[in-house]
Amino acid sequence: MAKSIDVSDLNLYYGDFLAVKDVTIPIAARSVTAFIGPSGCGKSTFLRALNRMHELTRGARVEGKIMIAGKDLYGTEVDPVAVRHQIGMVFQRPNPFPTMSIYENVIAGIRLNGTRMKKSAADDIAERALRGANLWNEVKDRLSRPGAGLSGGQQQRLCIARAIAVEPEVLLMDEPCSALDPISTGAIEDLIHELEEQYTIVIVTHNMQQAARVSETTAFFNLQGVGEPGQLVEYGETTKIFSNPEKEATEAYISGRFG
Amino acid sequence: MTTTLQKDPSAPTEEPLDAKQLPRLVNWYVLGGAVVVGGVLNLLLGWNLAGCAVLALILYLVAIYVLARVVEGRRKATNRLMTGLVTTAFILALLPLVAVVWTVVDNGWGALSAEFFSSSMRNVVGEGGGIYHAIWGTIIITGLSTLISVPIGIMTGIYLVEYGSGALARQITFLVDVMTGIPSIVAGLFAYALFELFFGPGIRMGIGGAVALSLLMTPIIIRSTEEMLKLVPDELREASLALGVPKWRTIVKVVLPTAIAGIVTGITIGIARVIGETAPLLIIAGSTDSVNFNPFSEQMMTLPVFTYFSYKQPGVPPEFGIERAWGAALVLILIVLVLNLVARLVSYWFSPKVKS
Numbered sequence: 001m002a003k004s005i006d007v008s009d010l011n012l013y014y015g016d017f018l019a020v021k022d023v024t025i026p027i028a029a030r031s032v033t034a035f036i037g038p039s040g041c042g043k044s045t046f047l048r049a050l051n052r053m054h055e056l057t058r059g060a061r062v063e064g065k066i067m068i069a070g071k072d073l074y075g076t077e078v079d080p081v082a083v084r085h086q087i088g089m090v091f092q093r094p095n096p097f098p099t100m101s102i103y104e105n106v107i108a109g110i111r112l113n114g115t116r117m118k119k120s121a122a123d124d125i126a127e128r129a130l131r132g133a134n135l136w137n138e139v140k141d142r143l144s145r146p147g148a149g150l151s152g153g154q155q156q157r158l159c160i161a162r163a164i165a166v167e168p169e170v171l172l173m174d175e176p177c178s179a180l181d182p183i184s185t186g187a188i189e190d191l192i193h194e195l196e197e198q199y200t201i202v203i204v205t206h207n208m209q210q211a212a213r214v215s216e217t218t219a220f221f222n223l224q225g226v227g228e229p230g231q232l233v234e235y236g237e238t239t240k241i242f243s244n245p246e247k248e249a250t251e252a253y254i255s256g257r258f259g
Numbered sequence: 260m261t262t263t264l265q266k267d268p269s270a271p272t273e274e275p276l277d278a279k280q281l282p283r284l285v286n287w288y289v290l291g292g293a294v295v296v297g298g299v300l301n302l303l304l305g306w307n308l309a310g311c312a313v314l315a316l317i318l319y320l321v322a323i324y325v326l327a328r329v330v331e332g333r334r335k336a337t338n339r340l341m342t343g344l345v346t347t348a349f350i351l352a353l354l355p356l357v358a359v360v361w362t363v364v365d366n367g368w369g370a371l372s373a374e375f376f377s378s379s380m381r382n383v384v385g386e387g388g389g390i391y392h393a394i395w396g397t398i399i400i401t402g403l404s405t406l407i408s409v410p411i412g413i414m415t416g417i418y419l420v421e422y423g424s425g426a427l428a429r430q431i432t433f434l435v436d437v438m439t440g441i442p443s444i445v446a447g448l449f450a451y452a453l454f455e456l457f458f459g460p461g462i463r464m465g466i467g468g469a470v471a472l473s474l475l476m477t478p479i480i481i482r483s484t485e486e487m488l489k490l491v492p493d494e495l496r497e498a499s500l501a502l503g504v505p506k507w508r509t510i511v512k513v514v515l516p517t518a519i520a521g522i523v524t525g526i527t528i529g530i531a532r533v534i535g536e537t538a539p540l541l542i543i544a545g546s547t548d549s550v551n552f553n554p555f556s557e558q559m560m561t562l563p564v565f566t567y568f569s570y571k572q573p574g575v576p577p578e579f580g581i582e583r584a585w586g587a588a589l590v591l592i593l594i595v596l597v598l599n600l601v602a603r604l605v606s607y608w609f610s611p612k613v614k615s
Contacts, residue, residue, distance in 0.1 A: 053501060058424065085503025095494040099516040109502035112512050159498070166502055 002200045003069040003086075003169040004029040005050065010064035011229075012045050012054060019045050021229035023064075025219055032192060032201045034211035034238065037221030037253070042230025043204045046221070047172050050202065051087035052080040068170070085109075088168035092175040094155035096147035096162070103143040105158055106130060109166035125165055133161035134191050153184025160191065164199070171195065173203040177210065189214050208254055212242050220250045281330050286323055286339065293319035316347060363589050370586025380548040380560075386579045390587050392550040393565035396465065397594070399554050400544060400561055401534050403469035408476040409526060415477075416484025416522075421510055432485075438478040446474040447539025454543065465554030468544030468561070472533040479532055483525025487518040520606030527602035531595045537563040562591045 005027040012020040020042035027033050035043040048054040049062055052073065066073040073083060096105045104111065106126045126143070130136040135157045139150070147158055156176060163171060173192075177185040192201060192214045205211050211218050219235035234247050245251050282288075297315030300306045306314075320343050327336035379392035415435075419428055450471035454462045491514050499509040515522075545558030546568055566587045573580025 051501065053497065056497070056500065081503055081505050083503075084501055089497075089501035091494060091498065091501075093494060095492070095498045097495060097498070097513055097517075099513075108499070109504070112499060112502065112504040112508055114508065162498075162502065 002029040002198060004200065005170065005202075006065075006067040007050075008065045008067075010046070010049065010062070010066065012042065012049055013059075013061040013063070014057065015059040018229040020049075020221075021231050023232045025232060025235050027200065027202060028217065029200045030196065030198070031217060032196050032203060032215040033217045033219065034215035035202070035204045035219050035221060036206070036208055036211050037230070037233075038223070039206075040230070041221040041223045043221050044174050045230070047089075047174055047202060047204050050170070050172055051089055052083045053089065055080070085166060086168050087170040087172060088163035088166065089172045090156070090160050090163050090174065090176045093179050094152060094159050096150070096155050096158050098146070098148045100147055101144045102139050102147045102150070102158060105147040106161050106165050108162055129161040129165035132164050132191075132195070133157045134187060134194075135161055151184075153180050153187060156180060156184065156188060157191065160188070164195070168199070170200040170202065173201065175204050175206060178206060185210070208242075212238060218242070220245070220247075220253060222249050222253070278332065279330055280335075281327060285326070286343075289323050289326065290319050293322065319343065360592070363585060363592055366582070367585035367587075367589030370582045371589070375583070375586055379550045381550075383548070384574055385576060388579075388583065390562065390565055390583070390590060392547070393560045393562045393587060394590065395550060395552060396544070396559040396561040397534065397563075397591075399552070400465050400468040400472065400540065400559065401530060403466060403554060404472035404476055404533060405526070405530055407469060407473040408480055408529065411473075412477045412480025412526075412529070413484050413522065415481045416488055417510060417515075419481070419485050420488040421506070421514070435478045435481050438474070439482065441474075442538075443471075443475055443536050444538040444542070446471045447542035449474065450539065450543045463543065463545035463558045464556060465544055465551070465559035468540045468559065469554065471539035471543055472536060475536065475539075476529040476533050479529040480525055483528065484518075484522050487521035487525065488514060490521070491517045516609070520610035523605045523609065524602055527598055530598055534595060534598075535563050535591055537567055540564050541567070562587050562594075566591070 007027070008024045010020065010023040011018060023046060035047065037043050045054060050066065050073075054060050054062060062074055068087075072078065097108060100108060103126055106129050107122050110117065110122065110125065127136060127140075130139065135154060138154060139145075139158075147155065150158060156179070160171075160176070177188055180188070189210065192203065195201060203211075203214065215238045217235060218238040218241040220233045220241065221230050222233045223230045233249050234241070234245065236246075241250060242254055245254065251257075293315040296318060297311040300314065301308055301311040320340060323343060324336050324340045327339045374387060375389040376394070377391055378387070378389040380388045381392075415431065419431060423431065450467045451462070453470065454464065454467045458464075495513055495517060496509055499513045500506065504512075540561050541564055544561060544564070546564050547558040547560050551557050551559050566584045569580045569584035569587065573584070
């Protein structure tokens with residue numbers, strides 16, 4: 001699995017407001033790409049455009065092209081539901097379904113779609129996803145307990161397990177560690193390294209050390225001023241961006257001179 | 260240029276941390292004193308009881324304020340005065356409620372018997388008879404109106420929150436608000452006019468009553484469903500959509516179960532609101548002494564209408580009819596009570612459980 005994504009000349013709008021302007025970036029398969037940049041520069045908006053969640057906001061529009069494995073994501077015959085099935089997402093705040101147990105949360109992506117499967121098959125998927133998310137050992141004895149009863153870090157790993165249980169091609173993560181303590185953050189970063197072998201991962205983060213730790217490629221977003229659209233300043237190998245960036249703004253941002 | 264922040268020497272000095280305080284139970288002592296004064300005036304001088312209660316209350320408020328002002332200072336005195344006023348308002352609000360329940364239980368308890376629940380009023384003059392026919396009428400008519408209102412109400416609520424935007428949704432919201440306020444007699448007249456179109460003048464049938472009641476019930480259910488669905492965090496919808504779940508399944512499997520407790524409560528409130536309606540049923544469901552299980556033909560008795568006629572035409576001698584009226588009113592209150600308990604249980608069972 002794992003597919004690469006090619007974005008070209010992408011403009012994202014909220015109504016008349018141009019939020020993200022002219023983004024062109026290739027995202028390699030089986031690697032981690034990190035988006036960094038100041039708040040409000042359109043990282044999250046861009047991430048949401050990658051699995052067609054952007055259009056759920058009222059008045060939101062997309063111009064330009066996103067190609068995934070040679071197919072246009074915004075082609076007229078493409079079903080957004082199918083897209084989201086292939087491109088999973090983990091959100092900033094852990095959001096397990098409060099009405100469901102840990103087990104039901106993990107297989108929610110299958111159950112909610114009405115797919116009928118044998119109990120044993122579902123058990124297998126749940127165990128594999130929970131093992132994949134490094135959560136199995138902590139919850140294997142209480143799978144029928146409510147998912148909302150776990151700690152914040154465990155909930156976030158539960159959400160990751162839920163996302164990988166449907167076996168997507170791409171995993172999008174929108175500041176997955178911003179609500180977590182350093183130990184849970186470490187657990188999730190380890191997990192990202194493991195998942196990288198099978199998935200294409202895109203992660204938005206405010207933590208530059210985190211971007212340096214987990215990603216192969218880093219893209220820096222910035223905005224010229226308040227009310228201006230966010231832009232992709234530059235992207236490249238993480239080691240290069242953090243040691244010898246081409247643009248002055250990137251240098252200023254990563255060295256802490258602004259932002 | 261810097262300016263230093265300096266304390267204004269004329270500002271009031273802070274309260275010392277160990278300021279003087281009245282003893283802990285002082286308000287109860289003062290209240291006791293005020294009640295004693297009121298009681299003495301009532302018993303010895305023969306003043307009116309209600310007047311004495313008001314006097315005792317004023318006495319208490321003044322005494323506690325002055326006492327606290329002298330010992331504790333202005334802030335705490337105001338606090339005690341306001342606490343007294345708020346508590347008084349609470350008791351005043353509770354008073355009629357307790358009085359109503361007490362009167363109905365007191366007057367209606369004697370009427371309850373096996374015969375009262377198991378027989379209709381057919382061929383009964385004077386003693387005996389019961390509300391069997393009226394209980395069934397109320398259950399059938401309210402049940403049918405719930406059957407009509409719940410799907411319409413919940414689906415409209417879903418439309419307003421999940422799909423509706425722009426002019427149509429705004430107009431529906433406005434109309435629902437207007438409908439919440441329509442007098443129940445108008446609902447009855449509407450149902451009568453509607454059924455008259457099909458069945459000719461003078462039509463009376465149970466289903467007509469159900470239509471009239473559902474007119475009153477639907478807006479309540481729409482409103483409560485709407486409010487409850489708005490409380491469901493968007494994060495849950497996004498989590499589900501991001502898993503590749505279609506929108507309708509997201510609504511059915513994630514949004515509705517999360518909000519179900521509140522929706523059920525809303526439905527119960529709606530039922531409790533209409534189960535005691537008299538005016539519309541008087542017009543369209545009619546009144547009869549016999550049992551009628553068929554809502555599609557003939558008149559159908561209901562508890563509120565039964566209560567009304569038993570009180571208005573108690574028969575000879577009148578005391579049996581009046582007792583039956585109180586009994587029917589008590590049963591109606593009990594049904595509402597049971598409904599509320601059931602709703603509590605349902606929301607307990609369905610609501611998301613966080614504790615592990």
